[in-house]
Amino acid sequence: MAVDVLCEVNNCVHWANGNKCEADQIYVVSHTGKEATNQEETDCKTFDPEH
Incomplete structure (x- = not known):
């Protein structure tokens, strides 16, 4: 498991x-x-824009 996520x-x-x-x-x-097969084929769904 990652310790730091950037x-x-x-x-x-x-x-x-x-x-x-x-x-x-x-x-x-x-x-x-x-x-x-590469990074461009993914999205990080954790993104939550500030209001």
Whole structure:
């Protein structure tokens, strides 16, 4: 399990200084079904924009 999860999307409510992600869980999905062959085929669904 990852100790540090980094994120550069600083308008997410889970973002913290040092590009740290403070979300309790990370949920990543693939655009192509259950498997992805490269990074561009995935999205991180943990993103939650600030209000």
